[in-house]
C-alpha cells in the first residue's frame with residue numbers, strides 16, 4: 723500500500739489531512755461563534771485559548787498539507803468529467819487551500835493588533851505577527867469573520883458537488899477521498915457475468 727496519491731485515488735495521508743482539517747474547522751466555527759457570545763467567565767477564557775491553539779494547529783496542518791499535495795500530486799480527473807467541472811473543482815480546491823491559511827492567519831493578526839497574549843495549549847508562547855494597533859483592530863477582526871463565512875460558502879458548494887457526484891453521477895469522486903471499501907459506487911457493482919454476483 724502506498725501512502726502517496728495514485729492516478730486513481732487520494733492516498734491515506736491526503737485523506738487523513740483532509741478529514742482532520744474538516745473536523746477542526748467545524749469545531750473552530752462553532753467555538754468562534756459561541757465564545758464571542760459568552761458572558762465573561764473562566765469558561766470563556768478557556769474556550770478562547772482552545773480556539774486559538776486549535777486554530778494555530780489548522781495553520782500548521784495547512785502547511786503540511788500544501789507540502790504533501792505538491793510532493794504527492796493529485797489523482798487524474800475521473801474519466802468522462804467535463805472540462806468545466808474539472809476546472810471549477812480545481813478553482814474551489816485552491817480557494818479552500820488559500821482560506822485554510824488566511825482564516826487562521828487573520829485570527830492571529832487580530833490577536834496581535836489587539837495586544838492579546840498567545841500560547842499553544844499552554845506549552846509555549848507564540849509571538850505576535852505585529853505590534854498592537856487600534857486602527858487595524860476592527861479591520862483584522864472583520865477580515866477573520868468574513869473570510870470564515872467565505873470558507874463556509876465555498877466548503878458548502880464543494881461538499882455539495884462531492885455528494886451530487888456520488889448520488890447522481892454515481893462516480894468515485896467521494897469514494898476516492900475515503901478509505902477503500904467505505905462507499906460503494908456504480909463501478910463497484912457486481913456485473914451479471916461475475917460468478918460471485
Ligand code: HEM
Nearest residue numbers: 747750751754755774777778780825826829830833867870
Ligand atoms: C481555522 C481556523 C479558525 C476558524 C475557522 C475561526 C473562526 C472564528 C469565528 C467564526 C469567530 C467568530 C467571529 C465573529 O462572528 O466575530 C472567531 C473569532 C475569533 N477568533 Fe478565530 N478562527 C480560527 C482561527 C483562529 C486563530 C488561529 C486565532 C488566534 C491565534 C483566532 C482568534 C480569534 C479571536 C481572538 C476571536 C474573537 C474575535 C472577537 O472577540 O470579536 N482564531 N474565529
Ligand code: HEM
Nearest residue numbers: 736740743744747791811815818819877881884895896899
Ligand atoms: C472545511 C471544509 C473543507 C475543506 C477546507 C476542503 C478542502 C479540500 C481540498 C483543498 C481538496 C483538494 C484535495 C487536496 O489537495 O487535499 C479537497 C478535495 C475533496 N473534498 Fe474537501 N474540503 C472540505 C470539506 C469537504 C466535505 C464536507 C466533503 C464531502 C462531503 C469533501 C469532499 C471532498 C472530496 C470528495 C474531494 C476530492 C475531490 C476530487 O477528487 O476531485 N470536502 N477538499
